[in-house]
Amino acid sequence: MAKLTFHGHACVELLGDDGTRILIDPFLSDNPLADVGPDHFDRLDYLLLTHGHFDHVADAWEILRRTEATLVATFEIVSYAQTKQGVKNAHPLHIGGGWDFPFGRVKLTPAIHGGQVAGEGAEGFTTCPAGILLSIDGHRVYHAGDTALTVDMTLLKGQVDTALLPIGDNFTMGPEDAARAVEMIEPSAVIPIHYDTFDLVAQDPERFRQLVGSTADVVVISPGGSFDL
Numbered sequence: 279m280a281k282l283t284f285h286g287h288a289c290v291e292l293l294g295d296d297g298t299r300i301l302i303d304p305f306l307s308d309n310p311l312a313d314v315g316p317d318h319f320d321r322l323d324y325l326l327l328t329h330g331h332f333d334h335v336a337d338a339w340e341i342l343r344r345t346e347a348t349l350v351a352t353f354e355i356v357s358y359a360q361t362k363q364g365v366k367n368a369h370p371l372h373i374g375g376g377w378d379f380p381f382g383r384v385k386l387t388p389a390i391h392g393g394q395v396a397g398e399g400a401e402g403f404t405t406c407p408a409g410i411l412l413s414i415d416g417h418r419v420y421h422a423g424d425t426a427l428t429v430d431m432t433l434l435k436g437q438v439d440t441a442l443l444p445i446g447d448n449f450t451m452g453p454e455d456a457a458r459a460v461e462m463i464e465p466s467a468v469i470p471i472h473y474d475t476f477d478l479v480a481q482d483p484e485r486f487r488q489l490v491g492s493t494a495d496v497v498v499i500s501p502g503g504s505f506d507l
Contacts, residue, residue: 279295279415279417279506279507280292280293280294280295280414280415280417280506280507281293281505281506281507282419282440282469282504282505282506282507283502283503283504283505284469284471284499284500284501284503284504284505285304285306285313285314285501285502286305286306286309286311286312286313286475286501287303287305287311287312287333287334287471287472287475288302288305288333288334288421288442288444288471288472289301289302289303289304289305289306289309289312290302290303290421290442290471292419294381294414295415296381298323298324298380298381299319299321299323300322300323300325300381300414301319301322301324301325301326301341301347302325302326302327302328302410302421303326303327303328303335303421303423304316304319304325304334304335304336304337304338304341305332305333305334305335305336305337306318306336306337307337308336309333309336310475311474311475311501312501313501313502314502315337316337316340316341319341319345320345321345322345322347323347323348323381324347324348324349324350324379324381325341325342325345325347325349325350326350326351326384326410326412327349327350327351327352327355328389328407328408328409328410328421328422328423328424329352329355329389329391329392329393329405329408329423329424330354330355330358330393330395330396330397330404330405331392331424332396333475334423334424335355335396335397336396338359339359339363339364339365342359342365343363343364343365343366346366346367347367348367348368348369349365349367349368349369350369350371350377350379350384351368351370351371351408352370352371352372352373352386352405352408353370353371353372353405354395354404354405355395356368356369356370357370358395358399362397362398362399363397371384371385371386372386372406373386373387373388373406373408374386374387374388376411381414381415382412382413382414382416383412383413384410384411384412385410385412386408386409386410387408387410387411387420387430387434388406388408388409388425388428388430389406389407389408389409389422389423389424389425389428390407390425390426390428391407391424391425391426391449391450392407392424407423407424407425408423409421409422409423409425410423411434411438414507417439417440417507418437418439418440419438419440419442419507420434420437420438420440420442420463420465421442421471422441422442422443422444422451423444424444424449424472425444425450425451426450426451426455427451427455427456427458427459429462431459431462432462432463434462434463435462435463435464438463439465439466439467439507440465440466440467440468440469440505440507441459441460441465441467441469441494442468442469442471443456443459443460443468443469443470444456444470444471444472444473445470445471445472445473445481445486446472446473446474446475446478446479446480446481447479447481448478448479449472449478449479450472450479452481453481453482453485453486453489454489456470456486456489457486457489457490457493460493460494461493464493464494465494466495467494467496467497467505468490468494468495468496468497469496469497469498469499469505470483470486470496470498483498484498
């Protein structure tokens with residue numbers, strides 16, 4: 279059984295039965311709520327990015343260089359990482375495309391958000407933001423990234439066991455739209471992310487739980503907490 283650990287904001291770690299270690303959207307050093315720093319990841323197999331904003335990629339380049347993990351992201355982010363950040367191992371994908379990795383499949387899904395890539399020398403790079411639909415140990419996980427509510431989420435119905443949805447509002451879906459997303463996707467469990475890190479995204483996850491009701495099991499995880507998939 280794979281395990282998911284929440285490290286604050288939108289950063290999650292997945293650990294497979296075979297020891298495969300996957301990290302998504304590392305924002306740790308400058309995150310006031312993060313439970314660990316980038317040095318926590320002394321070994322890493324894959325690092326996945328939903329988009330290029332600072333609060334999702336802040337520690338990605340240093341972790342990738344040190345661990346030599348494989349970066350999985352959109353073509354533009356991979357191009358930036360390889361040409362400007364010295365990242366050695368990477369696999370580019372794009373919206374709607376997927377690939378079978380040794381641990382399972384990764385597919386990028388549409389997300390409605392900004393396309394800036396943050397980092398030194400990134401002025402000439404932009405990309406489409408994405409959600410991530412992945413399978414690990416037979417469990418299907420959807421990390422929505424930063425996104426507005428979109429009717430495309432109806433296409434995920436029947437394909438997701440655990441969904442990670444932003445509820446912070448202001449830059450992404452708020453609790454009401456995230457609850458509507460749960461109705462569209464129909465996951466078994468939903469974990470709220472991307473809230474409370476800053477005042478602009480302060481939210482009460484218990485209100486989100488009330489809005490979701492019996493549609494799915496709402497699992498609220500504090501930074502450092504884990505959930506067995």
